[in-house]
Amino acid sequence: MINRTGYLFNCLILFIMMSVSVNLPAENQNGQDIKIKMPKSKGSIYELLNRVSGQSGYLFIYDSQLIENDKSARIPAGEYSLQAAVHKITGNDQLKIRIMGNHILLYVPVEEASVQPEAKKTEEQKFFSLEGTLIDRMSGEPIIYGTISVSNHPYGTVTNQNGAFKLILPDSLLTSNIRFSHIGYITREIGAVLLAEGHINFYMDQKVIPLQEIVVRVVDPLRTIREMMLRRNQNYSHEPVYLTAFFREGVEYKSSMTLSEAVFKIYKTGYVSSAGSEQVKMLKMRRIVNPDDKDTLVAKIKSSISSCLLLDLVKNPPEFLLQENHPQYVYTHSDITTIEDRRVYVISFTQNELITDPLYCGELFIDAENFSLLKIRFEINPAHVWKTSDDLIVRKSKNFEVAAEKVVYEVTYKPWNGIYYINHVRGDLNFKVRKRGRLFSSELHVWFEMVNCNTETQDVRRFTNEERISTRDIFSETTFIYDKDFWGNFNVILPEEKLKEVIMQYNFNQGRK
Secondary structure, three states: OOOOHHHHHHHHOEEEEEEEEOOOOOOOOOOOOOEEEEOOEEEEHHHHHHHHHHHHOOEEEEOOOOOOOOOEEEEOOEEEEHHHHHHHHHOOOOOEEEEEOOEEEEEOOOOOOOOOHHHHHHHHOOEEEEEEEEEEOOOOOEOOOOEEEEOOOOEEEEOOOOOEEEEEEEHHHOOOEEEEEOOOEOOEEEEHHHHOOOEEEEEEOEOOOOHHHOOOOOOOHHHHHHHHHHOHHHHEOOOOEEEEEEEEEEEEEOOEEEEEEEEEEEEEOOOOOOHHHOEEEEEEEEEEEEOOOOEEEEEEEEOHHHHHHHOOOOOOOOHHHOHHHHHHEEEEEEEEEEEOOEEEEEEEEEEOOOOOOOOEEEEEEEEOOOOOEEEEEEEEOOOOHHHHHHHHOOEOOOOEEEEEEEEEEEEEEEEEOOEEEEEEEEEEEEEEEEEOOOOOOEEEEEEEEEEEEEEEOOOOOOOOOOOEOOOOOEHHHOOOOOOOOOOOOOOOOOOOHHHHHHHHHOOHHHHHO
């Protein structure tokens, strides 16, 4: 029996974990009035700021683009005001302090850039935006990961977990049609000019397949999967393309959250090439660090960008798609659905009950006519997922016990000019974390996702060494230049309500009042 599970675990996601302990907050005072005594200390900026937290009782909130966490720092022994200690440790005298409850916000006052009115107007006229929410008409529930695209053009985005979306397009597409689609729903098209600069609640209807239209026959799930693999030659690109993609990753633990977001240009090779031949160029990035708990577990994701590339399962077939591994699984034709008026087979799979190694279960959505893979949702078998904890975690603090609870991935593809390209990738990994000596555990949620916002097939060339970034490093530690007009006209996945709260609380302009 061939078991490639460990390979997939190690390539998809890795973790580095450590513990940080913070005391209860002191009384709210002005930063200049708070005095702390520091011993002679040397370490990373992050470590020294944590020692200041231990002395003062306040938790720091700051943008990691302003402070390099891993940069070496030192502070002589002595008594300091809180602000002086921060300046000494960070080496940045421009940092200001704003105390909010039991938190200290570190920020640099931002001067408003002078913009010529004529230039600003010209820039605004080049683009228009569409935004709203996709909703199931019958249930009233949001439609998650619905696709919003431009008919006959390679632009698009997906809805978030609240069903919300925003799409920014050049003015030249104002006369085009906007397409709303999702597997199992009737695809709709509306003129962009009717939606421009508005916010809509767009209700979608589920596609009901009449019984008389269903051809009564046995669908062989293994034959369907084999045909899908054979048809990759026709359905997916052989040539390299550029993808402009929005990427984000986050870590949630108790009341703390970290978030990194970016826009990438990806040199993506054809389906027959190895994932290692693909390259990533970073166009924009921002990062938010929001620790908010007295017992903080710092989790950093390694290889999350590489994971998104690896999760192109047409290009990198996992074990449950390979014929030699089919005996390890049980496959069933579980449903028929539609997308854009095309019949779709739903193939469910789970590991053979005689196998006790942690394998996978999930669903494949395969076009019944051309056998293209449209969507796949899979997870590590819930009955055995706890066995994968050591595969998913590189290093953990000896003070914490961490056990994998649920690990789920979802991947979708969309067609353009008769060829299918990766559309959306999402990974959600949930863990139970218990501090040794304590009875109760807490939830740790780590996630990453990427959406293809534009596909280019002309003049595609590899990036130079200076342009590309490493896909296997810890992305949240990437150095970048702060840009207050961050997103500009790039398309993104809108943040869910919980993320919005973190971002709103992280408003540097508050510090200037």
